[in-house]
Amino acid sequence: MDYQFNFAPVINNFDQLIYGALITIQLSFGAILIGTLIAVPCAAAKTAGIRPLAWLVNIYIEVIRNTPFLVQIFFIYFSLPALGIRFDPNTAALVALSVNVGAYATEIVRAGIESINRGQVEAGKALGLKGYQIFRYIIFKPAIRTIYPALTSQFIYLMLTSSVVSAISATDLAAAGNNIQATTFAAFEVYLVITVMYFILSLGFSGLFSAIGRSAFRYPLAR
Amino acid sequence: MFRTFGPNEFWYIVLAVQWTLLLSAVAFAGGALGGIAIALGRVSPVKPLRYGALAFIRVFQGTPLLMQLFLVFFGLNIFGVGINPWVAAAVALTLHASAYLGEIWRGCIEAVPSGQSEASWALGLGYRDRMTHIVLPQAAKISVAPTVGFLVQLIKGTSLASIIGFVELTRAGQIINNATFQPLTVFSLVAALYFILCWPLSLWARHLEGRFAVATAR
Amino acid sequence: MTTNAEHNAGNAAVEMVGVDKWYGSFHALNSIDLTVARGEKIVVCGPSGSGKSTLIRCINQLEIVQKGTITVDGIELTAGAKNVEAVRRDVGMVFQQFNLFPHMTVLENCMLAPRKVRGVTREDAEATARKYLERVRIPEQADKYPAQLSGGQQQRVAIARALCMNPKIMLFDEPTSALDPEMVNEVLDTMIDLAREGMTMLVVTHEMGFARKVADRVIFMDKGEIVEVGEPESFFSNPQNERTKTFLGQIAH
Amino acid sequence: MTTNAEHNAGNAAVEMVGVDKWYGSFHALNSIDLTVARGEKIVVCGPSGSGKSTLIRCINQLEIVQKGTITVDGIELTAGAKNVEAVRRDVGMVFQQFNLFPHMTVLENCMLAPRKVRGVTREDAEATARKYLERVRIPEQADKYPAQLSGGQQQRVAIARALCMNPKIMLFDEPTSALDPEMVNEVLDTMIDLAREGMTMLVVTHEMGFARKVADRVIFMDKGEIVEVGEPESFFSNPQNERTKTFLGQIAH
Amino acid sequence: QTPSEIQGRGTVNIGLLVDFPPFGILDEAGNPDGYDADVARLLAEDMGVELNLVPVTGPNRIPYLVSNQVDILVASLGITPERAEQVDFSDPYAGIEIFVFGDADLEVTGPEGLSGQNIAVARASTQDTSITEIAPDDANIQRFDDDASAVQALLSGQTPLMGASNVVISQINTMAPDQFDTKFSLRQQSQAIAVRPGSDELLAYINDFLGRVKEDGSLNALHEEWVGGPLPEFVISGQ
Numbered sequence A: 001m002d003y004q005f006n007f008a009p010v011i012n013n014f015d016q017l018i019y020g021a022l023i024t025i026q027l028s029f030g031a032i033l034i035g036t037l038i039a040v041p042c043a044a045a046k047t048a049g050i051r052p053l054a055w056l057v058n059i060y061i062e063v064i065r066n067t068p069f070l071v072q073i074f075f076i077y078f079s080l081p082a083l084g085i086r087f088d089p090n091t092a093a094l095v096a097l098s099v100n101v102g103a104y105a106t107e108i109v110r111a112g113i114e115s116i117n118r119g120q121v122e123a124g125k126a127l128g129l130k131g132y133q134i135f136r137y138i139i140f141k142p143a144i145r146t147i148y149p150a151l152t153s154q155f156i157y158l159m160l161t162s163s164v165v166s167a168i169s170a171t172d173l174a175a176a177g178n179n180i181q182a183t184t185f186a187a188f189e190v191y192l193v194i195t196v197m198y199f200i201l202s203l204g205f206s207g208l209f210s211a212i213g214r215s216a217f218r219y220p221l222a223r
Numbered sequence B: 001m002f003r004t005f006g007p008n009e010f011w012y013i014v015l016a017v018q019w020t021l022l023l024s025a026v027a028f029a030g031g032a033l034g035g036i037a038i039a040l041g042r043v044s045p046v047k048p049l050r051y052g053a054l055a056f057i058r059v060f061q062g063t064p065l066l067m068q069l070f071l072v073f074f075g076l077n078i079f080g081v082g083i084n085p086w087v088a089a090a091v092a093l094t095l096h097a098s099a100y101l102g103e104i105w106r107g108c109i110e111a112v113p114s115g116q117s118e119a120s121w122a123l124g125l126g127y128r129d130r131m132t133h134i135v136l137p138q139a140a141k142i143s144v145a146p147t148v149g150f151l152v153q154l155i156k157g158t159s160l161a162s163i164i165g166f167v168e169l170t171r172a173g174q175i176i177n178n179a180t181f182q183p184l185t186v187f188s189l190v191a192a193l194y195f196i197l198c199w200p201l202s203l204w205a206r207h208l209e210g211r212f213a214v215a216t217a218r
Numbered sequence C, D: 001m002t003t004n005a006e007h008n009a010g011n012a013a014v015e016m017v018g019v020d021k022w023y024g025s026f027h028a029l030n031s032i033d034l035t036v037a038r039g040e041k042i043v044v045c046g047p048s049g050s051g052k053s054t055l056i057r058c059i060n061q062l063e064i065v066q067k068g069t070i071t072v073d074g075i076e077l078t079a080g081a082k083n084v085e086a087v088r089r090d091v092g093m094v095f096q097q098f099n100l101f102p103h104m105t106v107l108e109n110c111m112l113a114p115r116k117v118r119g120v121t122r123e124d125a126e127a128t129a130r131k132y133l134e135r136v137r138i139p140e141q142a143d144k145y146p147a148q149l150s151g152g153q154q155q156r157v158a159i160a161r162a163l164c165m166n167p168k169i170m171l172f173d174e175p176t177s178a179l180d181p182e183m184v185n186e187v188l189d190t191m192i193d194l195a196r197e198g199m200t201m202l203v204v205t206h207e208m209g210f211a212r213k214v215a216d217r218v219i220f221m222d223k224g225e226i227v228e229v230g231e232p233e234s235f236f237s238n239p240q241n242e243r244t245k246t247f248l249g250q251i252a253h
Numbered sequence E: 001q002t003p004s005e006i007q008g009r010g011t012v013n014i015g016l017l018v019d020f021p022p023f024g025i026l027d028e029a030g031n032p033d034g035y036d037a038d039v040a041r042l043l044a045e046d047m048g049v050e051l052n053l054v055p056v057t058g059p060n061r062i063p064y065l066v067s068n069q070v071d072i073l074v075a076s077l078g079i080t081p082e083r084a085e086q087v088d089f090s091d092p093y094a095g096i097e098i099f100v101f102g103d104a105d106l107e108v109t110g111p112e113g114l115s116g117q118n119i120a121v122a123r124a125s126t127q128d129t130s131i132t133e134i135a136p137d138d139a140n141i142q143r144f145d146d147d148a149s150a151v152q153a154l155l156s157g158q159t160p161l162m163g164a165s166n167v168v169i170s171q172i173n174t175m176a177p178d179q180f181d182t183k184f185s186l187r188q189q190s191q192a193i194a195v196r197p198g199s200d201e202l203l204a205y206i207n208d209f210l211g212r213v214k215e216d217g218s219l220n221a222l223h224e225e226w227v228g229g230p231l232p233e234f235v236i237s238g239q
């Protein structure tokens, strides 16, 4: 092994990496937010068994979950303009990530809703609450709590997946790394540092999510 | 040099499925070997093994597969193996699959009731016999559904090998797209091919899950 | 004490006429006729699977019947969704498994429905909730979560929660059978208090002591039918029906 | 019949001296002294959580004790891993939940340990297995899987499986309490047969009929201590300790 | 690395692009083809060895070379000082001129015209470096993994402008006539064959080879065939 490690290019361009990491964080949180906004009504529609809607939701979920994200993002960035739908790279990345995580989160949230004891719904009905009130006030929070760990690991997985968006010239952390690598040729060093940065991001995300979980779900569980 | 999208282009993309499948198969085979080692490490009575396996899982589940591919791709060079997308993709996907399968299978091993291990101890069976004859056969049964589910994730993961230049389904699509400039057709076809590969597996996994739920409910 | 014949539909709290209910091909309720007068207390007993829960769950439409009419407080239930909501507001229900909302404090459990269904202000809802928590003798638990309470306390919260909607009728489905023995009495006492205040009550229970003490009538069900109805005195001492006899023999041990 | 004083370590099957066991800060066994003679049958009873299971699980080191010494068949257990394996080979154990291996037939269940641990040939292992399946009176079930057997049959397979290792001592942890009532006796009969043949047995059970019939001594445990030891006659008719009296009162109903 | 070493082995491994028409493409059977491939064939023939063509990509072609995966790159590698630190360049064997190119109705005549515009380029290509040098701060340079993705971005309307070579431009013009036009020239770029640093003998051999094929017109014939014109003057004269 006569390889000379050279981290100077990485250190000299570290501001680019920081900028890229910030974009990665923005993309991830944006997608988490939008994805959740997609997932909750889709999951509700699926569990409520509203026929045509549940069908559409199923098609959405199956298509997204059975095709690679890379192909989805190519499709959105390169193919949709042919249909008159045009996003800039970072927006396209956000759209693709949101649509992607939305599909996975729908299935997770659905499982959460289904885990809620029927008695809870009946108690709500017996008190005269309407369907959406039962969902909003009775089912929602406990359902999210049961699936919170699964949901947050999906979110972290999403953040890691976002490294692919540099393929459509989005300017995330991986893109910053690709740019530095392409001009300095210190490929291994660059990717090593980026990988460590992603690892720190995933630790940060999981710390943040568990802190949010602790403060949002303070109520004790039955013994 | 520009071509129109014709039967040749169509078949070029369709035939690239074989490389996706081959890469998935290699990664799955490697991941199965690595995964069993990681899973056994995670439930091992030896502390350093437990922590080592845990660290492996944390690292490979905490960093992007794409970066793992790049690192292996450019890192092989440092160890004098040279850069080769085939080797890099196979190694990176194997490591990736080992981490995920290891974690899945650990769960399955732990799902075997502890009474089974106690009975083996009480009969005087050693670690090896207990694992090979009692615990693993039962864990294997539980693991089929989540393993098939992971296979879908792995097949999709092979698409990232296109970024380091490995010509599989996604890369074939890009190449044809670059020659024909018909992205809607090309990427619809690529997506459809992945869907055809993955969807039956997804359905099968869900079917197995359902059957297992029924079996354990009794 | 009143007998069945004396109740007329005009002032009836609940009236069921020719009610049939199937689950698929399983006949869960078989031409049920039942009239409950205002202020009347009814205890329903019978073997497991005989349709007791189904019977009282039909009254607030947690189960939908296929035949017959159910009228609650003058409102014909089977006539439309609007009526169902109106009736549910006026009928309180207490479940065997309490079904408290685990993510809300006791106070929030009690305030939710009055605020969202009746549109009561936060202050009024809280005042009502505290009043009823006082009534079921656990005012000091208001800020705890259900998981922090004993089974008996949880069931009393469930009663208070139902009372906060000022229901005209209370339904109880085996309210004490999920409780540890030492907690059964505290819940029964709360129910006896409620009975004394004149609430119309339908109670599925096998607590025969309670039945003797408060029931105006005891109903015995078997295989989806009302097999025997009587005042507690005669019902226990001198059951007419063979199945009732066997059943009372079993639970008397 | 023998009394505690008569047992000396030399021919003892099990000897526990000053054994203490903690789970974290919870004191599960509190300075236990117990000597079991060869061929002796001991019944252990006591309230839930009193440490009965822990006691017998210490004997084949399914639980590791923090203080005291345990000697089984002359082998000091606490002295090293080699000894633990030696002892486990000689101590058979039957669990409340059977713990048969669901993916093996009855015969395979019985043959596994002799082949893997003792290195017996397939033929010999099969012959032994069939012999013991005969002894527990289910030779015809040899090729079925556990899930195809009734609870009582499963438990008898568990006994046969343990016997196939030719153990010198058999431990039973509530062997009949997971069984439907009609199957309890078939298992107890098997155990009585075994007792008659002179096997050393420690049995956790609340089947007092069994205790009267076969026990040389009955041990009563509470809160991790051995509270009372006696021959069954005097133990049941004239318990000395207050806690024993209350307990016997409860289970006698 | 020396020519005799390669000749002793009997095979030469030459890296080339397959996604850079018309220099490097895949033919209908999926084998490497194009100007670079033909030059490589010519070279191998000249050396009297078997040719093993190794497809590489824009970002990884230099790592391929320096890690001994290939002996020689005939991979449309433009000569730049940064690259010259990594590899040794031969005399030019091809050349392109790169332009800012884009929507016909867009008025751009110089670097200031890039202000506020999106420009697609292949990451770390010569277009990338030259546009990055001259573009005003508020120009938005979108970097893709390869030239084809950048062309794709232009054609799909994702960017109104791109940095492109004359070769790519002539192809886009046949695809979509009159839709786009050339805005201004960025630089002339000579492409050279590359070897590992220190392979002086091999380099000398290649330069000698290039001199001969330029002289006898066979290189020019290939250029006519693939690119559709004679070798540019700056390539023939370039050293």
Ligand SMILES: Nc1ncnc2c1ncn2[C@@H]1O[C@H](COP(=O)(O)OP(=O)(O)OP(=O)(O)O)[C@@H](O)[C@H]1O
Pocket (backbone or CB within 6 Å): C023, C024, C026, C028, C046, C047, C048, C049, C050, C051, C052, C053, C054, C055
């Ligand atoms: N959702 C349902 N689908 C099918 N059958 C049902 C359903 N709910 C109840 N049943 C059946 O209807 C019958 C009556 O049920 P119900 O719950 O009213 O009995 P019960 O008298 O309350 O019994 P228990 O004392 O066990 O609560 C039972 O045989 C039950 O199996």
Ligand SMILES: Nc1ncnc2c1ncn2[C@@H]1O[C@H](COP(=O)(O)OP(=O)(O)OP(=O)(O)O)[C@@H](O)[C@H]1O
Pocket (backbone or CB within 6 Å): D023, D024, D026, D028, D046, D047, D048, D049, D050, D051, D052, D053, D054, D055
């Ligand atoms: N692994 C463990 N960790 C912590 N505490 C334990 C553990 N196993 C048992 N205990 C505690 O030790 C005490 C004795 O347990 P043990 O199982 O010996 O009781 P037991 O007499 O067999 O009761 P039962 O009749 O319910 O089987 C109990 O209070 C139990 O909670």
Ligand SMILES: [Mg+2]
Pocket (backbone or CB within 6 Å): C052, C053, C054, C173, C174
């Ligand atoms: Mg019921």
Ligand SMILES: [Mg+2]
Pocket (backbone or CB within 6 Å): D052, D053, D054, D173, D174
């Ligand atoms: Mg026990």
